[in-house]
Amino acid sequence: MKTVLIGCGGVGKCILEIIPKIKWFPKKLLDELIIIDPNIFKHSFHKKVIEELIEELKNKYSIKIKIIKKPITKNNLTTLLLPLLDSNTLVIDVSINIDGIEIIKLCQKQNTFYINTSLEVWEIPEPEKLTTDISKLYKRTLHYQHYRLEQQNKQNKIKHTIICEFGMNPGIISVFVLLALKSYAKSIKNYEAVKLIDRGNYAKAAYLLKLSVIHVAEQDTQEINRNFINKTYKNFNWSETFINTWSPSGYYEEGRDPIQLGWNPKDKSNVKLYKPSDYQRGAKDNIRFGRTRGYDMKLHSVVPNRNNGFTKIKGFAIPHGEASSLSERLTYKITGHEVYRPSVYYVYDSSPISKISIKRLKENNYKTPKYTHNLLLSDLKNGYDSVGALLMFDNVAEPYYAGTILSTADVKHMGFKYSSPTVVQVAISILSAVKWMMDNQNKGLCYAEDLPFEYIYKLCKPFLGKIYMGKIPVPMKKHTITELIAK
Ligand SMILES: NC(=O)c1ccc[n+]([C@@H]2O[C@H](COP(=O)([O-])OP(=O)(O)OC[C@H]3O[C@@H](n4cnc5c(N)ncnc54)[C@H](O)[C@@H]3O)[C@@H](O)[C@H]2O)c1
Numbered sequence: 371m372k373t374v375l376i377g378c379g380g381v382g383k384c385i386l387e388i389i390p391k392i393k394w395f396p397k398k399l400l401d402e403l404i405i406i407d408p409n410i411f412k413h414s415f416h417k418k419v420i421e422e423l424i425e426e427l428k429n430k431y432s433i434k435i436k437i438i439k440k441p442i443t444k445n446n447l448t449t450l451l452l453p454l455l456d457s458n459t460l461v462i463d464v465s466i467n468i469d470g471i472e473i474i475k476l477c478q479k480q481n482t483f484y485i486n487t488s489l490e491v492w493e494i495p496e497p498e499k500l501t502t503d504i505s506k507l508y509k510r511t512l513h514y515q516h517y518r519l520e521q522q523n524k525q526n527k528i529k530h531t532i533i534c535e536f537g538m539n540p541g542i543i544s545v546f547v548l549l550a551l552k553s554y555a556k557s558i559k560n561y562e563a564v565k566l567i568d569r570g571n572y573a574k575a576a577y578l579l580k581l582s583v584i585h586v587a588e589q590d591t592q593e594i595n596r597n598f599i600n601k602t603y604k605n606f607n608w609s610e611t612f613i614n615t616w617s618p619s620g621y622y623e624e625g626r627d628p629i630q631l632g633w634n635p636k637d638k639s640n641v642k643l644y645k646p647s648d649y650q651r652g653a654k655d656n657i658r659f660g661r662t663r664g665y666d667m668k669l670h671s672v673v674p675n676r677n678n679g680f681t682k683i684k685g686f687a688i689p690h691g692e693a694s695s696l697s698e699r700l701t702y703k704i705t706g707h708e709v710y711r712p713s714v715y716y717v718y719d720s721s722p723i724s725k726i727s728i729k730r731l732k733e734n735n736y737k738t739p740k741y742t743h744n745l746l747l748s749d750l751k752n753g754y755d756s757v758g759a760l761l762m763f764d765n766v767a768e769p770y771y772a773g774t775i776l777s778t779a780d781v782k783h784m785g786f787k788y789s790s791p792t793v794v795q796v797a798i799s800i801l802s803a804v805k806w807m808m809d810n811q812n813k814g815l816c817y818a819e820d821l822p823f824e825y826i827y828k829l830c831k832p833f834l835g836k837i838y839m840g841k842i843p844v845p846m847k848k849h850t851i852t853e854l855i856a857k
Pocket residue numbers: 376377378379380381382406407408409410440441442443463464465466467468487488490535536537538539540541616617618619620621744796
């Protein structure tokens with residue numbers, strides 16, 4: 371079989387670095403690898419890194435590797451991409467600004483397996499502006515992209531497996547939500563809920579357990595190695611470069627987009643928000659969106675840290691796919707009527723250096739930064755990425771949590787030279803889903819909540835560092851958006 375890797379930035383490089391470390395990776399996917407990325411050798415240091423990673427793959431497997439240094443565009447989809455697609459091919463799409471739905475359409479037509487980690491769209495004009503036309507604003511949400519994909523999928527009715535939005539978050543964050551839900555149900559001896567979870571009836575279990583809010587809570591404490599960066603990337607432009615531990619462009623694009631919150635109907639918060647079906651006929655109402663940017667709303671949450679303690683965080687309400695897919699999957703209906711749904715949102719306390727970039731982005735009225743830099747492990751001194759699912763239940767003071775805390779020291783210990791904890795969390799998730807896809811080739815279009823959570827967790831666990839699962843001994847009695855907003 372052939373694998374086509376679209377995009378070879380931070381996550382793409384990590385996929386190349388992690389494959390030789392995974393015994394269960396389906397070897398049949400390693401007959402041929404085609405990498406498509408116009409900027410693959412943008413910097414001489416990155417060229418050296420990729421050549422080294424490719425050399426290792428070639429030495430370990432008899433794999434043919436071809437690099438296409440061109441961008442995929444609206445105009446060349448059928449000339450560049452289509453000829454590469456057939457039923458013996460897997461596409462791993464970890465690029466940015468390519469319309470994922472158009473690629474999925476081609477893959478469905480050609481019976482090609484496909485996975486991405488975020489549902490991207492073509493670059494939009496004047497992305498720094500948020501329109502006052504709420505119908506147009508809705509078209510800028512991920513919820514609308516899910517709606518578009520659902521419409522397309524209804525027409526195609528294709529059975530072979532396509533996995534949409536499976537990285538860390540979105541991705542195995544849904545696995546952590548289900549692990550936490552099951553562990554909590556066991557802890558309070560609610561065996562009916564445990565059984566429901568085992569049967570895949572997650573919405574009814576969440577309803578019985580009175581789950582009211584899910585935070586995707588993340589704190590990234592990774593610190594940069596300024597000397598290394600100055601030495602390696604000559605004349606590094608510190609003042610005009612947006613820096614992050616994963617796709618910088620992906621991050622500022624999400625952060626300047628309108629907030630999109632998985633919506634618990636019981637939350638009567640006094641925040642100006644809009645309902646999808648008022649602006650798009652047929653759209654589901656599991657989220658609310660608003661004319662506030664992700665970077666302009668901060669929420670309180672808490673994460674476990676690496677000192678066996680807990681850190682209260684104030685994080686950005688970044689729009690993410692899981693707010694939409696999880697809140698939809700956890701909507702409980704009785705005789706067709708929606709009776710319950712938990713809130714779902716991302717609370718992201720990103721790395722210290724990214725916050726400097728965000729401050730500058732705001733000062734520059736959200737205009738696209740001139741340069742970007744995605745930090746490799748070698749650019750980092752220390753720190754960790756703590757990310758997981760924080761669950762709050764009605765009338766229960768202490769939240770319940772399941773998540774990973776992966777440090778730079780952990781990934782070095784695992785033998786990584788270039789991949790940071792953040793991208794290792796993403797890449798291992800992608801590859802676990804790929805393994806499941808190769809063993810389950812006719813499951814149609816899947817989101818993270820459709821994959822067997824305990825199986826995926828077992829595959830990923832050795833790469834996730836310290837796992838925390840249990841009560842968080844920091845009472846959080848306030849559950850509504852208004853109460854959780856931080857100054
Ligand atoms: N779900 C998750 O947990 C998660 C986490 C991190 C990143 N992501 C997503 O994964 C994707 C990759 O992240 P990353 O950190 O590797 O980003 P990155 O910015 O480092 O890399 C993206 C790569 O795509 C390439 N690219 C851009 N336009 C292209 C085109 N038209 N054709 C082909 N290649 C193109 C770029 O040159 C770049 O090398 C992003 O969409 C990001 O949002 C998801």
